[in-house]
Structures are given as C-alpha cells and as structure tokens.
Amino acid sequence: MKNLTKRQTEIFNYIKDEIENNGYPPTRSEISKTFGFKSPNAAEDHLKALKKKGVLDLAAGTSRGITLSNQSSGIPVIGLVSAGGPILAEENIEKTIPNNPGILSHGIDFYLKVKGDSMIDVGIFENDLIAINKNIPVKTGSIVVARINDEVTVKTLTKISDSQVILRPENSSYSDIEVNPKKDNLIFEGTCVGLLRDFS
C-alpha cells in the first residue's frame, strides 16, 4: 500500500468488499451512491488515484473493469521478523497469498511461516504457514503468536495473569516458558486460527 489516504482506503475496502460479496466490482455510480457523491466523476477521480498508487488496475472502456493488484488483495506471509519494528512491516513480508474469505472460520490478518519444531505435537511443522487473527482476544488454550522482548514465538497459552504468563511448547523435549509481563516486554500479536501447508 503506497500511503493511501483515509478516503482512498475507505473506497478501496468498499471495492474489495463488493467483489467479495457480489463476485464483481462496482461501477462509478455504485461507488458514488455508497459514499454520497453527487457526481460519478468523484469515483472516477478516486479510481485514477488508486490506479496511480498501484493498488488496482483499470481496463479502459470496460464496465466494472477494476482489477485489484495481487499484493493489495492478498494476505501477507511473514517470514523472519526484523528486530524493533512491527510484525507486519514491509520488510517482513515474504510474499502474499490470495485472500479467500470463508476458507477458515475466522478472518486471517496474516500468515506466519513456522520456524523450529516446538509445536510438532499439535501438528505444526517447520515451514507451515499458520493463519493469524490479530483481533481475537487471546485466551488460555489457544495457540498464540507472542513477542517476548522483541522475539517472536508461537506457543500454547496456558496461563495468563498480571504477574505471570505461561507459554507451552507442544513438544515434550521443550519446557514451559514463564514470563512476568511486569519485567519483560510481552506482546500478543494474535491468535492462530488455522494452518496451511503446501506439499510442493
């Protein structure tokens, strides 16, 4: 996303939703009607701006000829996470996977490529992509993506209180990780809602 304005983001998301719900993109009039524009040209201008910023493409003379670009419509796959920055920082995005609403019960904000074997007892293997939802409140029993002093880890959350959080690796060779949120910097990046593995 090349710095879309607030309005442009709204319009882009509307187009995305329409495609998702109807199976085809909206017309200039439909966009205008939705946002209260009194002229279809307002939508036209927005589309041109969105095209210029590379998030979609317009087919000339073609009704509903709006094509979303791969990166803008897909879900990011996070590989290694650079220290310091947010998990969804541009440099952590390895690629994007076409979005598919309805493939899992919950929405997916990003995929995380699994490193190591700490979760093999629940069938999460190295290089699997786990689907993460950022907005589901973490709860005990869930597999979560946590960040302890900047380091990203995937574990089962078994206890959560003000002074103690326990993260359990699902592998008998590993021991539970105890964190004191008052001492250590602990952030939950999201809950694991699914898994995707590609046998290629």
Place this chain on the structure above:
Amino acid sequence: MKNLTKRQTEIFNYIKDEIENNGYPPTRSEISKTFGFKSPNAAEDHLKALKKKGVLDLAAGTSRGITLSNQSSGIPVIGLVSAGGPILAEENIEKTIPNNPGILSHGIDFYLKVKGDSMIDVGIFENDLIAINKNIPVKTGSIVVARINDEVTVKTLTKISDSQVILRPENSSYSDIEVNPKKDNLIFEGTCVGLLRDFS
C-alpha cells in the same frame, strides 16, 4: 452440478476462468466472441440456462452481473466415502470451500477430511483437510489417496510396481501395507498437494 451439457460446462468454465484471471465476469459479447457466436443472444440463452440449473445467478440490468453459486465455484470436501460409488459422488460431499487459486502450488480437485492418526508423524491429524490433485501421476515419496478394495486410505507411497505396491503409514505404531494390484483392486484417487486446518 445439475447435469450441465457439454457446451454449458464449457461456457461455465470460461466464466470461472475469466473471473479468476480478470477479477470480474465477462459480458455477453465477450462470451460470444470467445465461442464464435455471431449474436450476443446466444450467450444470453446460455446464461439463462445456467441460471435455471442453479450454478450461477444473474443481476438484472447489471453489466457483468454474473455471480457463481457457492457450490459450483467451491471445492468439495469429502467426508466418509460410500461404498461402491466414485469418491466425488454427491453423497460424499460434506460441504464446499471457496476456491482460492494460487493458495497452493498445485491445483486442488477436492479436499478429504482425514480420519484416524496413521499420518501424525508428518503432521496430518484427524479432521485435517488434505488437498488432493487427481491428475498428478502418483510417485514414490508422495502422500497419496488410495482405494484398496473400495476402502479409502491416505498413506505415503514407498514402492510401486506391477506386482507390489507399498503404502506406508507415517506413525510408528502402524506397519506398512503391501498390496498386490493383480489380486486386489487398487485405485489411486490422487496426490496430496497440501493441508488445511481450521482452529475453530
């Protein structure tokens, strides 16, 4: 699919492909041009027939207003397979999952819901959905869906010859299955190309 004719299937697949490639459905003229129709009404007739058969929906007065029905555009999930019939028989389809081209390296013909724990050492657990491609030739080392005397099983193919086929469960508690294709009825239903797990 309610018994589409050959021509109807061709047209339906074309529409599906267009949506997949462009992000929006074709017009009557575009369909006509592709199939060599000299009148857009030929496409109109086909669309009406496809609507009547329930595989798509048409929005009146709306350009490119073609919406594929869930079942027709989705990928079937196979639960228990009834004896005798083909694996993709209507009665075996538990539900359908929206298709997501590009989510895996290979195409997906159907998902199979995994029963049992015979493949847990490679991270395939009960109730996981494994993505199957019917057309990739089975080869040793691949995880395959085989049918031995009508019974469906998922195993790693470790040997294949005219007189002996070895299927290996990926679980140390189970032993290899040896099949003589000359004696037993052995069919390969496809190769496993991916895995999908929903943490709901």
Place this chain on the structure above:
DNA sequence: ATAAATACTGTATATAATTACAGTTATGAA
C-alpha cells in the same frame, strides 16, 4: 509561497451492455 495533490460538484456524451423478440435447426423424450 506556490505548485501539486486531494476531494469533490455538475454536465454531457459516446459507447458498452443487457435483453427482448422473431426466427432456424437439431436432438431426445412422451
């Protein structure tokens, strides 16, 4: 300070697209 970008209104028009009506030919079912 000034140009460029953003976010629109308002009008207009060529053309893209849907879709009805009237036929033709072939095929399979009642």
Place this chain on the structure above:
DNA sequence: TTCATAACTGTAATTATATACAGTATTTAT
C-alpha cells in the same frame, strides 16, 4: 408424432457505464 430443450443467427432498443471537460475548495508537499 409432437413437444420441450438445446444451440444458435439477426435485429433492435433501452439503459447502464465510462469518462472527458470545466469548475471549486482544502490540504499537503516543496
């Protein structure tokens, strides 16, 4: 045999849609 379905051709008309041009006001970079 006769009727329904399938698979088209051909014409035509309404309307849906893209999109240019001319403005205005505000915000944001340079």
